[in-house]
Amino acid sequence: MSDLEKYRLFSEHEKTIPLFSKGWWMDAVCPDEWNVILIEENERINAALPYYLKQEIGLKAIQKAPLTQNQKVWIRFPEEQKYEKKLSYEMKMLNAVIEKIEQMNLTKYQQYLHYSLTNWLPFFWKGYSQTTRYTYVIYDTSNMEQLYNNLNSNVRKLIRKAKKLVQVKENLSIGEFFDLNRMTFERHNMAIPYSFEIVSRIDQQCKERNARKILYCVDENDKIHAAAYFVWDEESVYYLMSGSVPEFRHSQSLTLLLYEGIKLAHKLGKKFDFEGSMKKNIEHHFRQFGAMQVPYHNIFKEF
Incomplete structure (x- = not known):
């Protein structure tokens, strides 16, 4: 073997x-x-x-x-x-x-x-050389009342706003999700750095193991505002990918979906890992959810 x-x-x-x-x-x-x-x-x-x-x-x-x-x-x-x-x-x-x-x-x-x-x-x-990267992790998701109170007041305000404008649904098709995900990169004039084939294979493998959930937000006209893709293992739920329609970003649907991801981790009895970001505005948003900053190593060497 x-x-x-x-x-x-x-x-x-x-x-x-x-x-x-x-x-x-x-x-x-x-x-x-x-x-x-x-x-x-x-x-x-x-x-x-x-x-x-x-x-x-x-x-x-x-x-x-x-x-x-x-x-x-x-x-x-x-x-x-x-x-x-x-x-x-x-x-x-x-x-x-x-x-x-x-x-x-x-x-x-x-x-x-x-x-x-x-x-x-x-x-x-x-x-070898090293630089430090960061993710944000909520280690204990057992008490949702406490988790909600740990949110920055601005995040709580954005969640309340989103709940008035949209409702959360499940099980968007992987094709529709990928189109939304691609919009996020196009808004920054970037090509999406992975293919639909990769995302489709991930989706198939995770579905077979009951290890993923796609959540999305729609308004009263059934217009999709945003979607988020969560995956998990024995210990953690991970915020893997997301996407939003640029004209609907004001609804703060992604903030609501992140909170729904934390609720999913609570339901499954797992940690919630935001997967981090070194981009200042994204890091700031993740930090406001009351998660712990966790460093990890980027190890590299040229031969």
Whole structure:
């Protein structure tokens, strides 16, 4: 059995592997262009890191996969380790992963690593560089009254405004959603950075696993104002994509849909991950929902 086949089976059932590091997710976003580093002992996987490999003439690079927030260096830690022992073991596994990266004859390496990894020293010691990125996470969604009170007063005002103008519905078709999503990029004179085929594969894979919901807002004339696409794994609901009709942005439908996403996380008993943004206006909006700022590493190296 190949490493890919092993990992597909392993990640399907290992609950501590996040959504964006699942084998089926990688099959959806970059089929035939991904692989995995496995560190094994006695046929047991002790560490794993999936990666998107881009190969062109003169280029062999590990880079961020489309629509994939970050990826996890998954490590199987021995039980009941003291902190020093656990950190030493983590160093050992990270060094083993880096050694395999170094053997791949890459021209460039870049990955955003899941925020569960706080220690990037082994990468630093091997000549890699790092910048910090941020997401916003609501860790505890159990108390909706408290969550609502934690919202910035401006966000509460925008939600009340939206509720007077639109109602929230479910299950927009993926084609209609993609058209709305594309409008968001076109409004900024940008081409959408992923294809309908990728979004369609994600949708199919998530539907099969009951791991997605499309919510959208319509007004009294049945005009769609905005839509949001949420996905989830065993621990978190993620705000993956959204789109809005430019002429209806005043209705604040996306603010309402984000709040509905938090309510979805509450219903499912999961964290809510805004997926972050380094853009100032988006970061400011996410922060107003009372979420915690969470850093994660962008690790990179040119060879």
